[in-house]
Amino acid sequence: MKFTTLFAVLVLPFFGWTQPERHGSNMERHETARIAFITNELNLSTEEAQQFWPVYNEMRSKIKEIMRKRHDDMLLLQNNKDLSAEQKEQILLNQYKGEQEVASIRLQYHSKIKAVIGLEKTVQLFESERKFQREMIQHYKKRGERQGGKGSKR
Numbered sequence: 001m002k003f004t005t006l007f008a009v010l011v012l013p014f015f016g017w018t019q020p021e022r023h024g025s026n027m028e029r030h031e032t033a034r035i036a037f038i039t040n041e042l043n044l045s046t047e048e049a050q051q052f053w054p055v056y057n058e059m060r061s062k063i064k065e066i067m068r069k070r071h072d073d074m075l076l077l078q079n080n081k082d083l084s085a086e087q088k089e090q091i092l093l094n095q096y097k098g099e100q101e102v103a104s105i106r107l108q109y110h111s112k113i114k115a116v117i118g119l120e121k122t123v124q125l126f127e128s129e130r131k132f133q134r135e136m137i138q139h140y141k142k143r144g145e146r147q148g149g150k151g152s153k154r
Contacts, residue, residue: 034132041128042121051116056125059109063102070098 035053044052073091077083083091114122 030136033136037132037135038125038128041131042117042124044117044121048117048121052113055109055112055116059105059113062105066098066101066105070095 038056039049042048042052073094077088077091110122113125117125
C-alpha cells in the first residue's frame with residue numbers, strides 16, 4: 001500500500017468530522033471519496049498533503065459558498081413564476097457574476113496550489129477533479145439504475 005494512500009486513510013476521518021451535520025453522511029462520504037481520489041491521483045507526499053489540503057479546502061469552501069448562493073437563486077427562479085422581470089434579470093446577472101467569482105477564486109488559488117505541489121501536479125489536480133466528477137456521475141447513475149430507475153434521470 002502506498003504511503004500516501006495510508007496517509008489519506010488516516011487523515012480522512014478528520015475531514016469527515018469537519019463537515020456540517022446537516023449535510024448528512026452522503027456528503028461526508030462524497031468528500032471523503034474526493035480526498036482519497038485526489039490524494040491517490042496526485043501521489044502526494046506527506047509534506048505536500050499537509051500543505052495542500054488546507055489551501056485546497058479553503059478554495060473549495062469559497063467556491064461552495066458561491067455555488068450554494070447560485071443554487072438558491074435558481075431555485076427561487078424556478079419555484080416563483082410570478083417574479084418580476086427585474087427580479088428575474090437580477091437573478092440571471094447574479095448567476096453570471098457567480099461564474100466570474102468562481103473563476104477568480106480558481107485563478108487566485110492556482111498560484112498558491114502551484115507553490116505547494118508544483119505545476120505538474122497542479123495540472124494533474126485539474127484533470128483529477130474532472131475525472132472525479134465523471135466517476136461520481138457514473139456512480140450515481142448506476143446506483144439509480146440499481147434502484148429501479150430512481151434517480152437515474154433528472
